[in-house]
Each structure stands twice: as C-alpha cells, then as structure tokens.
Amino acid sequence: MNxxxxxxxxxxxxxxxxxxxxLDGPPNIDLEDPPERLSEMRLFxxxxxxxxVYNERVVPYELNTPLFSDYALKERAIYVPEGETIAxxxxxxxxxxxxxxxxxxxxxxxxxxxxxxxRELIETRVLIHTAxxxxxxxxxxxxxxxxxxxxxxxxxxxxxxxxxQGEPREASYLVPQRNQCSSCHQRxxxxxxxxxxTPIGPAARHMEREYDYGDGPESQLGHxxxxxxxxxxxxxxxxxxxxxxxxxxxxxxxxADELDFAARSYLDANCAHCHAPDxxxxxxxxxxxxxxNEDDFRLGVCKRPGSAGGGTFGRTYDIVPGDPENxxxxxxxxxxxxxxxxxxxxxxxxxxxxxxxxxxxxxEMEPVDCGPAMPPPGG
Numbered sequence: 001m002n003x004x005x006x007x008x009x010x011x012x013x014x015x016x017x018x019x020x021x022x023l024d025g026p027p028n029i030d031l032e033d034p035p036e037r038l039s040e041m042r043l044f045x046x047x048x049x050x051x052x053v054y055n056e057r058v059v060p061y062e063l064n065t066p067l068f069s070d071y072a073l074k075e076r077a078i079y080v081p082e083g084e085t086i087a088x089x090x091x092x093x094x095x096x097x098x099x100x101x102x103x104x105x106x107x108x109x110x111x112x113x114x115x116x117x118x119r120e121l122i123e124t125r126v127l128i129h130t131a132x133x134x135x136x137x138x139x140x141x142x143x144x145x146x147x148x149x150x151x152x153x154x155x156x157x158x159x160x161x162x163x164x165q166g167e168p169r170e171a172s173y174l175v176p177q178r179n180q181c182s183s184c185h186q187r188x189x190x191x192x193x194x195x196x197x198t199p200i201g202p203a204a205r206h207m208e209r210e211y212d213y214g215d216g217p218e219s220q221l222g223h224x225x226x227x228x229x230x231x232x233x234x235x236x237x238x239x240x241x242x243x244x245x246x247x248x249x250x251x252x253x254x255x256a257d258e259l260d261f262a263a264r265s266y267l268d269a270n271c272a273h274c275h276a277p278d279x280x281x282x283x284x285x286x287x288x289x290x291x292x293n294e295d296d297f298r299l300g301v302c303k304r305p306g307s308a309g310g311g312t313f314g315r316t317y318d319i320v321p322g323d324p325e326n327x328x329x330x331x332x333x334x335x336x337x338x339x340x341x342x343x344x345x346x347x348x349x350x351x352x353x354x355x356x357x358x359x360x361x362x363x364e365m366e367p368v369d370c371g372p373a374m375p376p377p378g379g
Contacts, residue, residue: 091203133196301365
C-alpha cells in the first residue's frame, strides 16, 4: 500500500472512530477478556498527521535509559482508573492498582534520523493489572495503520531502515508471542520464589525526567502527582543516566567520573529484568546487573559464567577488568549471533552505542588478574 493510500485509510478510520465515539468516553478496560481490536480500549487514537492522542488519565512518559529493541521507537503511556493511585517505590517498579494499564507502541521510520517522517506502527504491547496479577497482550497494527489486532501468537518481520548513525540496517524484528512475555517480565517473589509477571520500565530512577505535556517541559512524576495518579513523592528522586547524552554526543563525551553510572544504568535497563536476585537468569547464573548491586563478583568481575552455554566465545570470565575483548558480558551484548547474544529476545541487531559504552566501561576499569584462562577445546 502506498503512502497516499495509507494516509487516506487512516483518515477514514479516524472519521469512523469519531462517529462511533473515539475517545469520547473513558478508557474501556476489560480485566477478564481483552478485545480483538486495540481501539476498543479507548486508550489513544493514532493518525500519521496528528500522531498519538491520549484519553484522560492515560499519561505518556519516557525513560532515562530505555530498553533497546532493534532501534524501534517507542511510545509509552500509563492508565490508572479514576479514584486510584500509583504507590511510589524508591527502588523497584511502582506499585499499580488493579485496573491499571501500561501500553507501549513500537514503530519504525525509513530513516531513524527523521523519526516522525513516514513512521509505521508495528505493535502495541498492553500490560493489564488484574485482580490475579499482570496480564500481557500483544497487538499488531494492520497495513492500513487504522487499528491493531490482538495477536497472541506474535510474528517475526524483516524491517529495513537507516539507523540514527546513518547506517543501513535490516532487523529480524520479533513481536513476541504472549507466552514469551514472561521471559523478560517474570520475577520470583516471596519466600517460596513464586513466579509472577511484573512491569519493567516504570521505576522512579528511570522516570525521573522532564516531558512536554503541552505547556513546556515538566517533571513526569510531578505531572502524575498533579493529576492525582501517584501518591506522595519524596523531596528528591535520584535519576538514572540520561542516554540521550550518548545519542547526541557519543560515548567518548561521558566524563570519566560518570562512566560507571552510565554503564550501570544501561545494564539495569537492558539486563536486570532477568539478571537480578529475583530474575529468572539471575537465579541460574548468579550474575546480578541491577543498579544497586554492590558485589563486584556478582556483577561479573572475574566471575566464571554459570549458564552461558555456547555464549562464552571461548572466554573464561564475565568481566575481565581492563580487557573488554576477553569479557563475556561485552561480547554477548555486542554479538548478533543467535543463541549467544544478550538479551536473547527483543533484539536481532547490535546496539552500537550500548556496546560501545560497555566496552569503554570495562576498558577503563583498573586491570585485575582474574587467574588462568579456560583452556582451548581439546587442549
């Protein structure tokens, strides 16, 4: 479908939406049975010219250091039912009341240096907090860009584009199956280690930043407080490193005294949903990449991997200070080899800025002799 036809279809869909109500009414969230069409939830409307228009109490937000997903652009928003509030948490993800929704739309542009030009919506992931816990539902946008359809089986799509650095890319982009969501969103909680689905991004340190809601930049958390959607906030909330600085100026522009902070923020956002004491990979590997881990060994320094399989690249330790080329952690983030790359889901391409950050971080660590290397195969 050409660009003109797609725009006409989107305009027709917008007119139909207005005639049938569109956002003329509160969000329509069924906690038991999600609708076939995303538009039935009345969370937002989308039009190539107008962009995203959100319903009342559906609040967009951004993250300081976001999760990389094959260079996909993302539009995030939170809905909280009238009369309910989010409970602030200084360390973990905020505690959301039943009926809350976290919605994230993934889209691409032919040239990511011009992200608003000819953008194409690929999928919208919806997390709904039910009385029994969080439920994840994937929706795939139709070719006409008029609506997204519930698609529990997911799909893989080949996408070609120019990345933010001007390099041509071809991604094998994965819309995850519904049962794959647990591989990233599952945490082991309580004394018995019960596995539960949880959100990943909306934590205080990642959301402590400004967003323009129409009257100029303002605090995202302060905006939620003003709307009555979040409880009391502390006088000061520490913020994670703002990755936009790297996107604008490059890794080499980070001052040396901020390098560890930047790298740890990146690992926290991109790896710690699995590699944490209560994460699925953290339990098996004992590699903890959460921002508040203070144990260098559990961070990977001179640590032999517990469950890397073929992803060791013949190396011995997760991190060899001063030597990124012999550090398994760096190599797994840098590679595009299926079965070896990390994260295992959510990317098919190297995040060049992210891997460059980790390379410099490890290279500038004080060198340490970790001990003998693993002998070569057959050695």
